[in-house]
Amino acid sequence: MSTGGKIVDWCKIPPPAPKNDRKKLLASVILCAILSASIFAGLSIYSILLAGSAGSLAASGTILSIANLGQGPLYLQNATYQQIAEANNATIQNYDLTMEHIANNGSSILYFSATGFNGAETSATINSTIINLGDKDLTAISIDIYRGNNIFAQINGPFFIKAHSVGSVILQVCNLTLLSKDEAQLITQFRHEGESDATIFAGRVMYPMTLITLENITASYETFVFPTAYVWSNCA
């Protein structure tokens, strides 16, 4: 496609960062410095006033609290939910691969999928997609994560899933190293026996997750996390 002698097309080299952004960035840095100084001063006084009382800080209603229920060193952190797009049937097509499993379960309103990834770290990020194809807003109250048949972690809402919307829950699973020892043993056993095992898929352990809403609609998916023993983590 040609525009005034220059070519607008696909290129391996990313375009230069928009120049306006640099000015905006500088302005933002100055503004942030002024604001943070005044907020810090304000918070110091506020915290003295609130000393002793339990408080929580919510950022745009997207931070979810996490209850760690099960045994083991694995823990979850940084769970956020964010609406990312409008949903329609074409959206489902785009997520065809991960949605297939759920569609078989007969849920035609709420779709939930998850992808766990990373091959050589002690942490893994799980990215769950939630698609609400229904005409009503839903209130998610919990995402339960199972290890085998036992619930071992829970992400607590509430968070709102707008009608006809696609959203994304992203959370980190940390400290996989010790956990992997158990799971690695499972895999070894699986490979020796050469039999199918519901908890193992392609060398990864499956953690089933269930999303529960206030309106009594549930959607489940089995997510995957690589069990590895490398020491590298960006978990806090």
Place this chain on the structure above:
Amino acid sequence: MSLSIGYLTPKQLQIWDYKRTGLQEASIARELQVSRQTVHKAIGIAHAKIGESLEETARINKIKIQTVNPHRGFLLGYSPHFKTKTLITFSTQNGIQVWYKHEGDCKNCERLKECKETLIAEAKERNLDLPTDCLPSDYADKLFSAITGEKD
């Protein structure tokens, strides 16, 4: 196994490549002298891994995902940072590649040759005939339209 080859084993990569060219599972099984079930399972695994790799690459590059297609090996998205459409491709020859749509200057680019070779390899794998005397931008336009089914 690394991200650049979609975490696939050589065998999974081979089976995925056969499948993408349109070969039936039974034919792949005959070709590799394995059971059709093995091929079916390997394809499922390959699609899952490729999908993850494409999404992982998108996250690393802060690209908003619009479409993911592990069967054809591409992810179409948008880079809010560069304010442009972005395409991530996966092929056996080139592995994972990230492409940005913007005003380029192919004629004066030092990566012209490398870029052209990458695109020709990508087209060959996908059984697409491209003329040999074009700039990479022309190749890319034809190739990516064919891959994604999108027309500008």
